Amino acid sequence: MFKKVGIKVAVMVNLVLLVVMAAGTWYIVDQQGKSLESQLLERGRIEALVGAKLIGKVMDEAIDNGVFSVKAAFDQDYVPIPGFEPAKYHTQYDAYLDKAILAMEDEFLQDDSVVFAVAVDVNGYLPTHNTRYQKAITGDKQKDLVGNRTKRMFNDPVGIKAARNLEPVLQQVYNRDTGETMWDISAPIRVKGKHWGGFRIGFSLEKTQQAKSDLTLTLGAIMLGILLLSTVLVFIIVNGALAPLTRLTRIAGDLADGRVGEKIEKLSQDEIGQLADVLERLRVSLKAAMERLTRVK
Numbered sequence: 193m194f195k196k197v198g199i200k201v202a203v204m205v206n207l208v209l210l211v212v213m214a215a216g217t218w219y220i221v222d223q224q225g226k227s228l229e230s231q232l233l234e235r236g237r238i239e240a241l242v243g244a245k246l247i248g249k250v251m252d253e254a255i256d257n258g259v260f261s262v263k264a265a266f267d268q269d270y271v272p273i274p275g276f277e278p279a280k281y282h283t284q285y286d287a288y289l290d291k292a293i294l295a296m297e298d299e300f301l302q303d304d305s306v307v308f309a310v311a312v313d314v315n316g317y318l319p320t321h322n323t324r325y326q327k328a329i330t331g332d333k334q335k336d337l338v339g340n341r342t343k344r345m346f347n348d349p350v351g352i353k354a355a356r357n358l359e360p361v362l363q364q365v366y367n368r369d370t371g372e373t374m375w376d377i378s379a380p381i382r383v384k385g386k387h388w389g390g391f392r393i394g395f396s397l398e399k400t401q402q403a404k405s406d407l408t409l410t411l412g413a414i415m416l417g418i419l420l421l422s423t424v425l426v427f428i429i430v431n432g433a434l435a436p437l438t439r440l441t442r443i444a445g446d447l448a449d450g451r452v453g454e455k456i457e458k459l460s461q462d463e464i465g466q467l468a469d470v471l472e473r474l475r476v477s478l479k480a481a482m483e484r485l486t487r488v489k
Contacts, residue, residue, distance in 0.1 A: 286319035316347035
């Protein structure tokens with residue numbers, strides 16, 4: 193298929209480069225993807241810890257200022273709010289938290305990867321959801337399920353585990369009732385030294401995967417650019433290095449045809465130079481033999 197040695201060598205070198213760079217790109221993408229996911233989740237863990245501290249501080253200060261008592265802060269006499277399915281509830285402290293922590297919770301949503309950031313008590317009761325989940329009731333059950341999620345009891349397996357967790361940080365996969373799948377990262381909230389519940393961060397898996405995909409595309413594009421550049425350079429370098437062979441091939445053809453008058457100069461010390469030296473000795477020998485034959489005639 194390829195008639196020139198230079199092209200054959202260049203193609204083989206580039207094929208090897210392609211394999212090596214493909215393997216290298218896969219390894220870099222895999223390692224960087226894991227590192228990126230780890231960094232994103234670490235950010236979520238920090239946010240959960242900060243949120244838990246802030247909520248605990250707000251409630252401690254409310255108790256200190258006489259807004260409500262310690263007993264009221266731990267109120268579990270959930271009063272149903274009529275007309276809602278799933279059910280919604282009031283407690284002795286939820287009206288205050290609506291004013292005191294809403295803006296604070298919403299700040300966490302400045303991070304595009306955060307879907308929600310909320311405080312829940314040990315039973316999964318969520319007194320104050322983020323503003324984006326406190327939309328006006330429409331009467332459409334599916335729309336309201338997504339748009340108005342405040343004052344509900346989130347006591348599904350993931351929710352109750354997050355609410356009752358006592359470890360510094362708990363990371364779970366959360367299949368939300370809206371159909372989304374995400375990381376649920378939570379940290380315990382303590383009020384007056386007693387475990388009150390947990391601060392939950394919903395961390396988007398989609399955003400995490402998108403970030404990894406963007407990284408893959410970026411690295412892939414860089415590696416493709418390097419491969420294309422190296423391909424061109426290999427062709428130029430290999431063909432340049434083998435160019436003397438073209439000259440020697442022509443000279444060998446002249447010798448075969450009896451043209452022995454042109455001196456063959458040795459232009460390098462490598463194998464090509466050695467070949468030129470051999471051809472020069474051959475030329476001299478042929479010329480001498482041809483001169484002897486001419487004298488005999």
